[in-house]
Amino acid sequence: MSDAESLHDTRPDMEGLFLGDDENDREAYQEAIEQACDLVLGEFLDNATPYSGVTPDELADTLAQFEMLPSEGDGLETALDRTGPVLRNSVGVSDPHCIAHLQCPPMVPALAAEVLLTAANQSMDSWDQSPAATHLEEQFVTELCGLFGYDEAESDGVFTSGGTQSNFVGLLLARNRILLEEYGVDVQQAGLPPEARDLRILCSEAAHFTAKQAASHLGLGENAVVTVPTDNEYRISVEAFDEAIVDIRANGNRPFAIVATAGTTDFGSIDPLEPLAERARKYDCWFHVDAAWGGALALSDEHADKLAGIEAADSIAVDFHKMFYQPISCGAVLVRDESSYDLIDRNAAYLNPERDDEAGVPNLVSKSVQTTRRFDALKPFVTMQTVGREGLASLMEYTINLADEAVELIERDSDLHVIHESELNVVLFRYVPESVPIEMTREEWIGKLNEAIRDSLLEDGEAVVARTTVDGINCLKLTLLNPRTTREDIRSLLQAITARGTEFETNPDEIRQ
Numbered sequence: 001m002s003d004a005e006s007l008h009d010t011r012p013d014m015e016g017l018f019l020g021d022d023e024n025d026r027e028a029y030q031e032a033i034e035q036a037c038d039l040v041l042g043e044f045l046d047n048a049t050p051y052s053g054v055t056p057d058e059l060a061d062t063l064a065q066f067e068m069l070p071s072e073g074d075g076l077e078t079a080l081d082r083t084g085p086v087l088r089n090s091v092g093v094s095d096p097h098c099i100a101h102l103q104c105p106p107m108v109p110a111l112a113a114e115v116l117l118t119a120a121n122q123s124m125d126s127w128d129q130s131p132a133a134t135h136l137e138e139q140f141v142t143e144l145c146g147l148f149g150y151d152e153a154e155s156d157g158v159f160t161s162g163g164t165q166s167n168f169v170g171l172l173l174a175r176n177r178i179l180l181e182e183y184g185v186d187v188q189q190a191g192l193p194p195e196a197r198d199l200r201i202l203c204s205e206a207a208h209f210t211a212k213q214a215a216s217h218l219g220l221g222e223n224a225v226v227t228v229p230t231d232n233e234y235r236i237s238v239e240a241f242d243e244a245i246v247d248i249r250a251n252g253n254r255p256f257a258i259v260a261t262a263g264t265t266d267f268g269s270i271d272p273l274e275p276l277a278e279r280a281r282k283y284d285c286w287f288h289v290d291a292a293w294g295g296a297l298a299l300s301d302e303h304a305d306k307l308a309g310i311e312a313a314d315s316i317a318v319d320f321h322k323m324f325y326q327p328i329s330c331g332a333v334l335v336r337d338e339s340s341y342d343l344i345d346r347n348a349a350y351l352n353p354e355r356d357d358e359a360g361v362p363n364l365v366s367k368s369v370q371t372t373r374r375f376d377a378l379k380p381f382v383t384m385q386t387v388g389r390e391g392l393a394s395l396m397e398y399t400i401n402l403a404d405e406a407v408e409l410i411e412r413d414s415d416l417h418v419i420h421e422s423e424l425n426v427v428l429f430r431y432v433p434e435s436v437p438i439e440m441t442r443e444e445w446i447g448k449l450n451e452a453i454r455d456s457l458l459e460d461g462e463a464v465v466a467r468t469t470v471d472g473i474n475c476l477k478l479t480l481l482n483p484r485t486t487r488e489d490i491r492s493l494l495q496a497i498t499a500r501g502t503e504f505e506t507n508p509d510e511i512r513q
Contacts, residue, residue: 015028016028016076019119028076029119032076032080033115035076035077035080036080039080039081039083039084039087040087043083043084043087043088044087044088044090044092045092045094047087047088047092048087048088048089048090048091048092048095049092049095049461050091050092050093050095050097050098050461050463050464051089051091051092051098051458051461051464052088052089052461053458053459053460053461054089055459059089062085062089063085063086066082091103091464092464093105093106093482094106094482094484095464095482096482096484096485096486096489097462097463097464097485097489097493098463098464098482099463099464099465099466099478099479099480099481099482099485099493100464100465100466100477100479101466101479102265102293102319102322102479102481103328103481104321104322104323104324104325104326104481104482105325105481105482105483105484106321106325106326106327107325107326107383107386107387109382109383109385109386109387110325110326110327110379110380110382110383111327112382113378113379113381113382113383114327114379116378116382117374117375117376117378117379120133120375122375123372123373124137124159124364124365124368124372124373124374124375125351125352125363125364125365125368125370125371125372125373126351126352126363126364126365127356127361127362127363130375133375133377133378134362134363134364135362136377136378136381137158137159137364137375137377138362138364140377140380140381141156141157141158141159141332141334141377142155144157144318144332144334145157145334147298147299148291148295148298148307148310148311148313148316148318148334149310149311150311150334150336151336154336154337154338155334155335155336155337155338156334156335156338156340156341156367157332157333157334157335157367158332158333158364158367158368159330159331159332159373159376159377160317160331160332160333160368160370161329161331161370162292162319162321162328162329162330162331163208163210163290163292163293163317163319163331164210164213165331165333165369165370166290166292166316166317166318166319166331166332166333167208167210167211167214167259167288167290167292167317168210168213168214168217168218168369169315169333169344169369170259170286170288170314170315170316170317170333171201171211171214171215171218171257171259171286171288172214172218172343172344172369173286173314173315173335173340173341173343173344174201174256174257174285174286174288174314174315175187175196175199175218175220175256175257176188176343176344177286177340177343178199178254178256178257178286179192179193179195179196180343182254183195188344188346192219192220195254196219196220198252198253198254199220199224199253199254199256200224200225200226200248200253200254200255200256201215201220201224201225201226201255201256201257201258201259202225202226202228202241202244202245202248202255202257202258202259202285203225203226203227203228203236203258203259203260203261204227204228204229204230204234204235204236204237204260204261204264204271205227205228205229205230206230206234206235206236206261206264206265206266206267206269207227207236207259207261207264207290208261208264208265208290208292210290211225211259211290212225226244226248226255228240228241228244230269233267233269233420234264234266234267234269234420235269235270235271235272236260236261236271236272236276238272238275238276241276241279242279245279245283255283255285256285256286257285257286257287257288258276258279258280258285258286258287258288259288259289259290260272260273260276260287260288260289260290260313261289261290262289262290262291262293262294262295262297262306262307262310263290263291263292263293263294263295263424265293266426266428266468266470266477267420267422267426267428268293268294268422268423268424268425268426269422269423270294270306270307270423270424272309273289273307273308273309273310273312273313274308274309274312275309276309277309277312277313280312280314281312286314286315287312287313287314287315288313288314288315288316288317289310289313289315289316289317290317291307291310291316291317291318292317292318292319292322292331293319293322293323293424294306294307294423294424295307295316295317295318295319295323296318296322296323296324296392296396297323297396297424298310299389299392299393299396300393300396300397301393302393302397303396303397303400306423311336312336313336314335314336314337314340315333315334315335315336315340316333316334317331317332317333318331318332318333318334319331320332320376320379320380322481323396323399323425323481324380324383324392325383325392325395325481326376326379326380326383327379329376330376330379330380341366341367344366344367344369345366346366347366348365351363351365351371352365352366395483396425398483399425399480399481399482399483399485400424400425402425402480402485402486402487402490403421403422403424403425403426403427403478403480404421405487405490406427406478406480406490406494407421407427409487409490409491409494410427410429410494413494413498415431415432415498415501415502416429416430416431416432416494416497416498417429417430417432419470419475420470425479425480425481426477426478426479426480427477427478427480428468428470428475428476428477429475429476429477429478430446430450430473430474430475430476431446431449431450431453431476431497431498431501432446433445433446433449433501433505434505435505437508443472443473445508446473446474447469447473447474448474448511449501449504449505449511450467450474450475450476450501451467451474451511452500452504452510452511453476453497453500453501453504454466454467454476456500457496457497457500462496463493463496465477465478465493465497466478466479476497478490478493
């Protein structure tokens with residue numbers, strides 16, 4: 001027996017497990033995708049509406065019946081059937097009453113793109129692993145830079161997993177720049193010098209926690225982040241900023257980065273970008289704009305002016321899995337000066353050798369903090385080819401107008417109180433009780449009451465509404481990303497909130513503990 005015959009005899013059974021030229025493999029792939037589609041339409045869309053109401057303990061018990069690493073499998077059809085409990089107990093992000101978080105309903109064109117990109121399985125680290133995908137991402141990034149007012153010939157960017165990674169990259173570049181240019185230290189080679197202890201980042205007190213998280217990961221510590229008070233609209237106060245930076249410098253510290261937010265998580269507020277850009281130039285600070293949420297405003301002729309000044313940013317974080325309606329995960333970080341990526345560049349002989357750089361071969365790993373990376377650019381590409389910028393902008397504009405209508409409906413209800421009207425598509429409000437149990441303060445009772453309303457809506461599977469605190473008191477939040485949500489959906493939800501609030505007021509012992 002030859003070596004080839006011996007190897008063939010020991011070859012594992014792979015029928016239907018891989019894409020290939022064999023007709024059985026092709027049929028197996030098509031059947032698997034069709035079964036998965038049926039499960040999405042049945043188990044997910046029909047049951048996750050917007051949530052089953054199953055508790056954490058019940059869900060854990062349900063899934064405990066499955067062995068995660070079985071010795072032998074039962075075939076794909078059975079395996080996919082076992083995803084039923086997962087799908088029907090997921091959050092129904094496409095349901096009009098799923099309006100809690102910045103978790104958008106994904107568009108069908110992007111879901112189709114997911115099928116394509118997962119099957120192609122391109123790895124975006126080197127050109128020879130993703131030739132066409134590399135060029136598509138580069139071209140998409142170039143036009144995206146232009147959308148935000150950058151010079152397309154001088155700017156650059158790369159796709160990321162989302163705002164957390166994009167904010168990290170922006171501050172990574174900022175840290176490396178200041179230490180190299182001002183202190184002559186190449187952090188990649190030498191690590192952090194003692195002077196790094198004096199570096200400070202400024203952002204608003206309403207900024208995303210990832211500014212502090214990035215500072216921690218960068219070895220500067222969360223104490224390196226100075227949070228500046230906000231104004232009445234929860235935007236960074238320019239006056240307070242000026243006071244803070246004077247104090248920083250007076251203490252012998254070096255402000256090196258300013259993080260502005262275009263769409264704060266709780267309030268949808270947009271910091272005054274132009275004044276902050278001026279101060280970044282004045283104090284030689286890197287100017288990063290976290291536009292993970294509000295960046296989509298750049299698509300809209302009606303709302304793009306809210307981002308005035310963003311073109312002066314050294315780096316911008318933008319998410320596609322929010323108001324661009326793409327499946328998670330999908331984001332990008334852009335830089336005004338493409339040479340900024342030299343601060344994190346590296347070469348590996350097996351992946352992106354220097355001779356590739358000299359030959360002009362684009363290996364995107366040199367711009368990313370990831371090595372293996374998905375071809376996520378295909379999703380917004382297919383979406384844009386389907387509906388265009390105007391079509392996508394119209395969806396976003398509808399939801400912003402819907403938020404205005406939600407405010408109008410809340411103000412008509414004497415039991416509800418609007419806390420904040422956003423520039424984006426979020427509304428904060430509270431149910432306000434008529435009376436208060438004698439053993440509580442009014443603030444304590446309002447907080448408990450609104451928390452109970454939110455929990456009961458989730459437990460009954462009626463709505464997924466967000467909660468947060470404003471001035472230390474719990475409130476409710478509608479994040480209206482879904483263009484399928486209507487005014488009538490909002491009206492019925494507010495009626496349910498009022499009814500539950502009245503019920504809890506009548507029976508306060510239900511939530512007293």
